[in-house]
Amino acid sequence: MATAATAHHDEHPYGIMRWLCTTNHKDIGTLYLWFAFIMFFVGGAMAMVIRAELFQPGLQVVDPHFFNQMTTLHALVMIFGAVMPAFVGLANWQIPMMIGAPDMALPRLNNWSFWLLPFAATLLLGGLFAPGGGPAAGWTIYPPLSVQGGMGTDFTILAIHTLGISSVLGALNIIATILNMRAPGLTLMKMPLFVWTWLITAYLLLAVMPVLAGVVTMLLTDRHFGTHFFDPAGGGDPVLFQHVFWFFGHPEVYILILPAFGVISQILPTFSRKPLFGYDSMVYATGSIAFLSFVVWAHHMFTVGLPTAGELFFMYMTMLIAVPTGVKVFNWVSTMWRGSMTFETPMLFAIGFVFLFTIGGLSGLMLAIVPADFQYHDTYFVVAHFHYVLFSGSIMAIMGAVYYWLPKWTGNMYNEAQGKWHFWLTAIFFNITFFPQHFLGLAGMPRRIPDYALQFTEFNVWSSIGAFGLGLTQLLFLYIVVRTIRGGKKATDRVWEGAHGLEWTLPSPPPYHTFATPPKVD
Amino acid sequence: MFMLRLAKLRHALLRVTSAVSLFFVSTLAFAEYGFNLQPPVTPIAREILNLHNAIMIVCAVIFVIVFGAMFYAVFAHRKSRGHKASDFDESTKVEIVWTVVPFLILVGMAIPSTATLLKMDDVTESDLTIKITGYQWKWHYEYMDKGVSFFSVLATPRDEIGRPMFSSTGFKAGDAKNANYLLQVDKPLVLPVDQKIRFLVTTNDVLHAWWVPQIGIKKDGIPGFINQMWARIEQPGTYRGQCAELCGKDHGFMPIVLDAVSEQDFNAWLEQEKAMMAAAAAGADREWAKAELLEKGKETYDKVCASCHQPNGQGIAGVFPAIAGSKVATGPLDEHLHLVMAGKPGTAMQAFGPQLDDVALAAVITYQRNAFGNNTGDLVQPSRIKALRK
Numbered sequence: 002m003a004t005a006a007t008a009h010h011d012e013h014p015y016g017i018m019r020w021l022c023t024t025n026h027k028d029i030g031t032l033y034l035w036f037a038f039i040m041f042f043v044g045g046a047m048a049m050v051i052r053a054e055l056f057q058p059g060l061q062v063v064d065p066h067f068f069n070q071m072t073t074l075h076a077l078v079m080i081f082g083a084v085m086p087a088f089v090g091l092a093n094w095q096i097p098m099m100i101g102a103p104d105m106a107l108p109r110l111n112n113w114s115f116w117l118l119p120f121a122a123t124l125l126l127g128g129l130f131a132p133g134g135g136p137a138a139g140w141t142i143y144p145p146l147s148v149q150g151g152m153g154t155d156f157t158i159l160a161i162h163t164l165g166i167s168s169v170l171g172a173l174n175i176i177a178t179i180l181n182m183r184a185p186g187l188t189l190m191k192m193p194l195f196v197w198t199w200l201i202t203a204y205l206l207l208a209v210m211p212v213l214a215g216v217v218t219m220l221l222t223d224r225h226f227g228t229h230f231f232d233p234a235g236g237g238d239p240v241l242f243q244h245v246f247w248f249f250g251h252p253e254v255y256i257l258i259l260p261a262f263g264v265i266s267q268i269l270p271t272f273s274r275k276p277l278f279g280y281d282s283m284v285y286a287t288g289s290i291a292f293l294s295f296v297v298w299a300h301h302m303f304t305v306g307l308p309t310a311g312e313l314f315f316m317y318m319t320m321l322i323a324v325p326t327g328v329k330v331f332n333w334v335s336t337m338w339r340g341s342m343t344f345e346t347p348m349l350f351a352i353g354f355v356f357l358f359t360i361g362g363l364s365g366l367m368l369a370i371v372p373a374d375f376q377y378h379d380t381y382f383v384v385a386h387f388h389y390v391l392f393s394g395s396i397m398a399i400m401g402a403v404y405y406w407l408p409k410w411t412g413n414m415y416n417e418a419q420g421k422w423h424f425w426l427t428a429i430f431f432n433i434t435f436f437p438q439h440f441l442g443l444a445g446m447p448r449r450i451p452d453y454a455l456q457f458t459e460f461n462v463w464s465s466i467g468a469f470g471l472g473l474t475q476l477l478f479l480y481i482v483v484r485t486i487r488g489g490k491k492a493t494d495r496v497w498e499g500a501h502g503l504e505w506t507l508p509s510p511p512p513y514h515t516f517a518t519p520p521k522v523d
Numbered sequence: 524m525f526m527l528r529l530a531k532l533r534h535a536l537l538r539v540t541s542a543v544s545l546f547f548v549s550t551l552a553f554a555e556y557g558f559n560l561q562p563p564v565t566p567i568a569r570e571i572l573n574l575h576n577a578i579m580i581v582c583a584v585i586f587v588i589v590f591g592a593m594f595y596a597v598f599a600h601r602k603s604r605g606h607k608a609s610d611f612d613e614s615t616k617v618e619i620v621w622t623v624v625p626f627l628i629l630v631g632m633a634i635p636s637t638a639t640l641l642k643m644d645d646v647t648e649s650d651l652t653i654k655i656t657g658y659q660w661k662w663h664y665e666y667m668d669k670g671v672s673f674f675s676v677l678a679t680p681r682d683e684i685g686r687p688m689f690s691s692t693g694f695k696a697g698d699a700k701n702a703n704y705l706l707q708v709d710k711p712l713v714l715p716v717d718q719k720i721r722f723l724v725t726t727n728d729v730l731h732a733w734w735v736p737q738i739g740i741k742k743d744g745i746p747g748f749i750n751q752m753w754a755r756i757e758q759p760g761t762y763r764g765q766c767a768e769l770c771g772k773d774h775g776f777m778p779i780v781l782d783a784v785s786e787q788d789f790n791a792w793l794e795q796e797k798a799m800m801a802a803a804a805a806g807a808d809r810e811w812a813k814a815e816l817l818e819k820g821k822e823t824y825d826k827v828c829a830s831c832h833q834p835n836g837q838g839i840a841g842v843f844p845a846i847a848g849s850k851v852a853t854g855p856l857d858e859h860l861h862l863v864m865a866g867k868p869g870t871a872m873q874a875f876g877p878q879l880d881d882v883a884l885a886a887v888i889t890y891q892r893n894a895f896g897n898n899t900g901d902l903v904q905p906s907r908i909k910a911l912r913k
Binding site for chain 2: 064065066067131139146239275281309323331334340352363367372376
């Protein structure tokens with residue numbers, strides 16, 4: 002039994018009320034991470050439906066209308082349900098511990114930010130059971146097709162509003178926490194990179210989520226209240242939607258990847274036993290990427306018939322992003338250079354990230370070249386590209402982060418052999434799934450089609466087999482996480498030999514409340 | 524001594540360039556096996572392929588250098604080999620180098636890209652203009668100032684596609700598929716070679732994108748707006764493409780087929796088309812028998828209506844209404860005529876008045892009112908449609 006004073010600190014309700022009423026950053030972080038994990042499997046199941054239908058030419062499994070609902074919802078669920086909440090979960094757990102704060106700055110808001118999510122997810126998935134089914138116009142919900150859709154599209158719009166509110170509140174909380182609650186002596190330029198990337202991501206969220214909310218509201222009024230924002234018959238312009246959507250959408254891409262950059266910048270130095278190379282330039286590169294993300298949106302729309310000057314501007318700006326992104330990759334490789342490396346599971350995921358994300362980065366550079374983009378646009382080449390940046394980018398970084406911090410969170414070590422199996426199976430199946438899609442796209446297979454011409458058969462078979470393997474492998478991830486929570490070898494406070502930072506000075510698992518008195522940072 | 528070294532260097536350079544060009548050639552050879560862009564048949568498509576190959580090679584070289592370094596470190600600088608960590612963590616000099624060098628490489632890429640783009644965007648001085656209009660889910664081609672226009676729809680038999688497990692109609696495996704499965708149409712777009720052809724693209728409903736990879740063109744069709752692009756096809760042949768912008772249920776089923784022929788053949792084809800259109804117009808003036816109308820009606824229904832309302836007239840619950848037993852198809856004839864000809868705004872139900880000729884409209888409405896158990900006995904003559912149009 003602890004002393005009365007600490008017992009008072011740890012007091013909280015038990016059972017369901019603990020989770021409903023919690024204002025504790027660790028509890029809320031856990032909720033976010035579990036929510037993301039569940040959505041990861043829901044979105045993954047949809048991907049399995051897609052790949053089952055594409056396994057062979059001809060229609061075998063689902064009709065084209067349902068296929069379109071699957072591609073649409075797979076993207077929305079993975080982006081808004083899995084990746085974004087997972088990063089907010091990591092931020093909740095880690096940011097207070099990394100900056101020596103007792104909790105998030107706005108704990109009650111934190112609770113609400115999370116509890117909006119299950120309702121949003123219910124709305125989003127509930128659309129599937131509405132008359133006419135779920136949204137089927139792609140996650141980009143371009144009008145006029147999205148104006149044609151059934152009630153499921155309205156469900157989606159309201160879900161996006163709810164998710165947007167949650168993201169904005171979460172971002173506000175993160176900014177307030179980082180700017181106000183750092184331990185004495187922890188200046189901005191001493192913050193861990195993960196905290197830095199999240200600070201910048203939070204500003205991106207504040208800037209663009211309201212834009213998305215605005216544009217889907219315009220869509221809603223076009224659908225039901227007689228406006229003609231996007232209807233040419235009433236003087237509107239369908240392309241206006243795309244401009245506004247991608248003004249949100251491109252920064253959103255960086256919202257999904259900047260925290261991953263942060264995670265990798267934590268893991269690589271730990272297992273290289275060497276400080277991060279070029280800390281300052283990492284911070285500036287993150288800032289530059291965030292800034293440039295606001296002036297490249299139309300590279301998603303090169304085929305809509307932009308004026309030549311516009312195409313050139315957006316091509317040059319997009320190519321420019323390769324410079325700060327290159328700086329990051331070079332810095333990571335230099336961090337490893339002449340280190341003393343060991344290859345525990347988090348390190349494997351980090352190296353896998355740097356290697357595979359760069360493939361996605363380079364195909365992104367190819368996509369920036371306007372004349373060539375006319376051949377790549379809306380093909381499987383694009384599908385391959387964004388899965389290299391989003392799966393082997395964002396999601397593998399999240400997996401690496403879970404292995405890296407899980408011993409700290411639970412006090413137990415995961416099973417290293419199983420973790421390595423998880424990494425290698427994921428990496429191999431991922432490449433079997435998505436590498437052939439580059440070839441498919443170049444050879445002329447459009448994306449978002451439920452059936453295809455015969456010359457695309459072989460690579461689709463590969464891709465489907467890889468996808469089933471990739472999906473099954475994630476059950477191993479679930480098993481490892483659950484087993485680690487339930488027990489295992491006790492973790493030390495530092496956990497990793499080369500780990501530096503405030504979170505490693507705490508016991509594993511950390512007490513319910515940490516840093517009630519701020520630590521001193523030199 | 525210096526000359527000797529120079530000769531050696533030149534020799535080495537030659538080896539590198541020949542290796543690179545070998546790589547070029549082999550990537551081009553792969554094109555036949557579906558690894559790379561399809562073989563180009565226009566100057567622009569060829570420029571795009573060269574640009575693509577060049578940039579891919581630059582990317583591959585950068586990739587090999589960066590990850591060569593990384594994997595060297597992974598093998599050499601590991602703890603298990605007793606490597607001790609250094610503690611360097613910055614070097615302004617190298618950081619400047621790897622900011623400036625990539626920037627220069629990017630400038631090198633931007634120059635040829637800009638040149639190609641400027642050529643692509645120059646649609647002036649064309650010899651022939653084709654207006655392309657996307658519909659859910661077919662293409663309409665109009666030869667401007669030539670008096671020829673027609674729809675082009677998927678010609679792959681439904682039986683080859685099959686029916687999926689989870690559908691209202693039940694599973695049926697697709698029949699053996701022909702070589703051009705999903706890439707065949709009832710009536711291809713016929714174009715002359717060696718002429719600068721300007722395409723105007725728009726749509727009647729949602730967004731579509733007209734894409735034929737071998738001629739290097741992809742452009743979105745946007746309702747209410749007209750986009751332009753051009754091509755000069757160098758080789759006669761058949762080139763196939765698909766709609767590239769999600770346009771609803773049958774987005775995967777609206778292919779593009781383009782027949783490039785000599786100018787002579789093209790002109791002969793134009794004359795033939797005009798004669799056929801005149802013959803079709805004449806058909807509207809005579810009286811049609813019921814059996815004739817039903818036969819023509821079924822043909823039109825399967826081609827135009829069945830993708831939404833389904834071949835059995837049952838529709839898809841919640842999305843596409845059934846025709847079997849529907850209020851429209853068994854109710855007053857005038858309302859049925861009006862719905863088919865004017866469409867229903869805000870839904871996928873298009874105005875078919877401008878799309879179909881008098882005979883096809885009369886036949887398909889007659890068919891709808893008598894098939895699927897809608898035994899109204901009504902008969903619509905083409906002359907009635909003709910009168911309604913006035």
